[in-house]
Amino acid sequence: xxxxxxxxxxxxxxxxxxxxxxxxxxxxxxxxxxxxxxxxxxxxxxxxxxxxxxxxxxxxxxxxxxxxxxxxxxxxxxxxxxxxxxxxxxxxxxxxxxxxxxxxxxxxxxxxxxxxxxxxxxxxxxxxxxxxxxxxxxxxxxxxxxxxxxxxxxxxxxxxxxxxxxxxxxxxxxxxxxxxxxxxxxxxxxxxxxxxxxxxxxxxxxxxxxxxxxxxxxxxxxxxxxxxxxxxxxxxxxxxxxxxxxxxxxx
Ligand code: SAM
Numbered sequence: 304x305x306x307x308x309x310x311x312x313x314x315x316x317x318x319x320x321x322x323x324x325x326x327x328x329x330x331x332x333x334x335x336x337x338x339x340x341x342x343x344x345x346x347x348x349x350x351x352x353x354x355x356x357x358x359x360x361x362x363x364x365x366x367x368x369x370x371x372x373x374x375x376x377x378x379x380x381x382x383x384x385x386x387x388x389x390x391x392x393x394x395x396x397x398x399x400x401x402x403x404x405x406x407x408x409x410x411x412x413x414x415x416x417x418x419x420x421x422x423x424x425x426x427x428x429x430x431x432x433x434x435x436x437x438x439x440x441x442x443x444x445x446x447x448x449x450x451x452x453x454x455x456x457x458x459x460x461x462x463x464x465x466x467x468x469x470x471x472x473x474x475x476x477x478x479x480x481x482x483x484x485x486x487x488x489x490x491x492x493x494x495x496x497x498x499x500x501x502x503x504x505x506x507x508x509x510x511x512x513x514x515x516x517x518x519x520x521x522x523x524x525x526x527x528x529x530x531x532x533x534x535x536x537x538x539x540x541x542x543x544x545x546x547x548x549x550x551x552x553x554x
Contacts, residue, residue: 305332305374307402308381309395311388311414315493315521317348319415325349327412332378335370337394341385358382360394367401374407381412388416392436392463418461421489421523424499425459429528432459440468442475449479456531462524469522470508476526477504485527491520501527 308327313319328334329351335358336342342355358366373380382389382398389395399409418434433455438445452460464472476486482505490498498517502510504526511517533546 304407305377305379306408306410307370307374307399308379308410308412309389309399310381310383310412311416312345312383312386313493314387314415314417314420315491315497317345319493320345320349321412321414324412324414325351328353328381328383330379331381333373333380335366335380335382335398337384342383345383353381358394358398363394363397367398370398370402371405371407374402374405386415386417388414391416391418391434415493417463417489417492417521417523420492421487421499421525422459422461424492425487425489425501425525427459427485427487427501427525427527429457429459431457431528432461432525434461436461437463437465438472442471445472446475446479449475453479457528459528460526462526464522464524466519466522469518469524470511472524473504473507473511476524477507480504480526480529484529487525487527488517489523489525490517492523494520496520 308331310324310327312324328346328349331353334342334346334353334355336355337357337359339355339357346353346355356369358370370380382395384393384395387393390399403409422432433452435452438448462472473486482503484504485501486504486507487499487501490496496516500510
């Protein structure tokens with residue numbers, strides 16, 4: 304039986320692809336790609352001539368049957384998206400689910416991912432991170448979703464955002480989480496104008512607007528982790544006094 308490979312492709316720099324991914328992409332009978340043209344750009348760079356068919360969010364349901372018929376004919380398929388790891392803020396999950404439900408093997412071929420790349424170079428310290436991906440486009444809904452993340456302590460919050468919404472999203476974040484919380488902008492990762500910058504949410508709009516180029520390109524936004532508030536209601540008055548002195552010393 305054929306196998307469905309879920310293959311990570313670059314997030315900018317076309318060299319960011321593993322040797323295994325290249326060998327799978329040349330070895331399978333069919334590549335199912337989000338955009339055929341984007342796929343050809345990558346494949347021609349690496350001299351791969353495998354047949355490419357489109358599988359995107361609008362035809363993913365109907366594509367399941369087509370992919371399954373390839374797999375039934377002992378033909379293997381590689382799923383790729385325009386950038387990074389399929390099914391991560393990208394189409395792919397429905398296809399993978401449908402294929403797995405029919406009892407076929409699905410094999411991940413790991414590689415680039417914008418969120419993990421941003422985290423790895425941010426220097427933000429935290430034992431955990433929470434990947435949110437894209438927020439809603441309408442501000443009221445966005446603020447509601449952000450508010451629901453307020454109690455995720457000790458966690459870096461990871462978002463994807465389109466450049467034309469970056470200012471309003473940052474404004475909503477400052478409204479929800481306060482101006483003191485740090486944000487890291489990881490922009491155009493692996494590309495010529497790669498920028499990684501950390502500042503307080505309260506300073507972020509000024510930083511973004513200081514140079515028109517900062518509002519262009521692709522962004523990952525990381526919100527630094529925060530500590531849970533101290534539960535002072537359980538302390539006796541003497542302990543509260545000591546705590547107040549310690550906090551004063553530390554600030
Ligand atoms: N599947 C991809 C992954 O594994 O990261 C994500 C695809 S999602 C449709 C595209 C979003 O990912 C962009 O809007 C941006 O937020 C983020 N992104 C993708 N490439 C990026 C890059 N080179 N630098 C910064 N962010 C990037």
